Amino acid sequence: MSYSPAATDNSVPILKVRELKVHFPVKRGLIFQRTVGVVKAVDGVDIEIKHGETLGLVGESGSGKTTLGRAVLRLNDTSGGSISYSGQDVLALRGGEMRRLRKNIGMVFQDPYGSLNPRMTVGNIVAEPMLVHKIFDNKLAIRNRVMELFDTVGLNRSMASRYPHEFSGGQRQRVGIARALASGPNILICDEPVSALDVSIQAQIISLFDRLKLEQQLTYLFIAHDLSVVRHVSDVVAVMYLGKIVEQGNADDIYRSPQHPYTQALLSAVPIPDPAVERKRSRTVLKGDIPSPLNPPSGCVFSPRCPIAEDRCFVEAPMSRTLSDGRRAACHKV
Amino acid sequence: MTEALLTVENLHTQFRTEGGVVQAVDDVSFNIQAGETFALVGESGCGKSVTALSIMGLIPNPPGEITSGSIEFDGVDLLQVSSTEMRSIRGSKIGMIFQEPMSSLNPVLTIESQLAEPLKIHIGLSSAAANDRAQELIDMVGIPDSKTRLKQYPHELSGGQRQRIMIAMAMACTPRLLIADEATTALDVTIQAQILDLMQEVTEKSGAALLIITHNLGIVARYADRVAVMYAGKLREVGDASDIYAASQHPYTVGLLRSVPRLDSEKGTPLSPIGGEIPDLTNLPGGCAFNPRCQWAVDRCSIEEPELIEIAQGKQVACFEHASVSLSV
């Protein structure tokens, strides 16, 4: 395939995020707006994804995982730090260069109903990235490629001239995936791609992601709140809480022996669909609510809910440290 | 087995839609024992929520209508009582919690007045007594700082706390049955665990039965004693939770269990999703509605509708091929 650039060196990260900050000012007032606070949606985040790898980004609402994913595509402004995509400084890109970046990084959205233009046929939706990036110079080639993509994601070719409202949620999500693949990206950012779907359809879409990864050597940034789904797709996992990554490392290690108390609590909160296992599990149920990102706790952001917090946790924010098995965790007590 | 608290028999609920009449609940029968936790599981459009609304007498008419069947609760047929009686049963003997607490709470009334109101109406408490009881309830559902919380409005609380308030309201008159319709679907996992634990705790303490309606098989496994699986308006399998998960004999249940990724499975375990789409209720396939997606389907399945039959003590399955269906294939 002529359009897929070959960055196949597996040791060098294809996407590298350093100390990334995305802060949203909160403004009040109609004419004379004043800033009354700052939401630190993403606050000093480091992640790396190697070529062909899947990084699962998990967290609850308000953790900043979606904002992080959007920031990689420059869909929202950043306040500090750096993002590099195969050595290129993403935050320095302007206009046309930025659009070229979006050719190499595809995105799949959560809402299968809202993410497709209701006035366009799904064929045109899938063809659009190829048109805007001028990947082919004739319409026949684009048409053939659209048909290929329909095959790839498991849609019937004859459906190309239909409109989104004629499709079910699962089918729409397949259209969204075909669109994301159309420009031949290296990385796919999937933002909660299955959480709006029914259980049996979720499995179909996850299997599609599995297959695409094998067939096209795709790299994924897979954002989700469902830890079971992330477990299934990820090689590396990063756990976010209130704008910070609290633990990050090899997926098997983290799921087998979570080190950060938040990761532990999160994993034990997820029920396993097997009563035999479930009734033997010992669980830690966290107290309290997720604090508002507008007014995060001092010290460690997790301290008010942490079952093992001690005095210094409420004062001093822990640095992220590398543990013996190579994973990183931000906790004084690990 | 003791006398059932709730017995639903041959319930039929239909809706008139643009595409024609839809049989949202089609000949559903099950019972719930006093004090047990019963789960109704299924995907969107399977009729699980309509079943709950039918029990509560909350089917909007038109377009909906319960066309036949009976719902016997505590010795009374809920389909025969007047709407006034039904309202009083709803407030005092059956409590219900919905997915979106904000739509069930009045945004312009304080938590206190919303909690105290049903106590005054249904139990006839005085204002002062009702307010005291409201505070007790808030303490019971684990909301810290109850005095100030009572004076607040719903929008000042987090999603999890609102759901706690809903539980407090539902439990205010110590009902015999608590229905939770996707009550934790909109919540984060750590909050979800809190709320479900709380529901189990309060119902256990008061001896009420709990009917959990969900699509989440993990929640069912953790909390339910018995499970009923619904698909396209019909019950497909009913039985003890442990038995269903270990040895389901309906292809749909088996398919669901195989298609959910598990936290404790080995990395790289492939999923085996159920193929095809969830059918449109206005255009159901002939015979068993699941047959086009079923790997065990035989010729008969597309012609004849299988009945829900008891194949063992306390276990019912609606499948012609149930003898050959198993999880380990």
Place this chain on the structure above:
Amino acid sequence: MTVTSDLGNEWQLTPPLSTRLRGMFGATVKAAKRDIVLGVSISLLLLGLFLAVFGPTLARTDYERTDPVNRMLPPSAEHWFGTDNWGRDVFDRTIVGTRLSFLVGFSVTLISTVIGVAIALVISYFRILDAIMMRFVDGFLAFPTILLALALISLIGPSIGNVIIALSITATAGKIRLVRGAVLSLRESTYVEAARAVGVPVPRILMLHVLPNIVSIIIVQATFTLASAILAEASLSFLGAGVPEYVPSWGNIIATGQGYIQVGFHISFFPGLFLTVTVLAVVLIGDSIRDHLDPKLRGRLKTTTH
């Protein structure tokens, strides 16, 4: 889901313009045949256009000459719509007036819609431009339309062209405000974000993702503008800022008849009827275009007729 559409009709990436136009024409004819209301509306509008072009040649009397002897006659075989306070034939004046009313109504609608939508689309993407433009718009909207048009005409002089210009400017301000609001809310929609995420440039986003989804709002607003422009022309003429009283337009005739509504109801009634029918026809056609452009509604129309 029952899908009605065309299996034989293969998907094509943007077919050539001629094919699309032919398709549109064919679809219109087909829709008009199927839908009596739409067919009647189109016929009425075509009749109006015919009158607008040939009205003056169809007049049987000198519609500008006064005839005091025959004033205020009720409708009769000779004067179908009666005569007015100067004895002029109302039927002739009404059909001749069609030209002016159509000219003002459609010009103002077309100009204000095209310019208003274009400005709204552009400013919604440039924050500073938006802030400046919207203050202007607010200023314009603070005055009643007629007052503003009067002021403009006193600046540039009374003539039918200037009436069109003045009314277009005030109508444009309203359009900008309305469309801008719709664009701003659409811009937050996931599919516009998805388009940005695949690298679609801003002009293409505006034309392909935003514009088609606000068409229904634009059409509804346009039908409203048409009716109000025809009436506004009358008010301006009545105040001496438009065409002289003896030149017939629907608005002019209605304004004339207003003073005699108790004794000569017919003077205002007939041009009023023409105006109502025209606006109704345009509204109905607008409705049908909107339905036709919405794939969701289009599907439903097909299923009901099969």
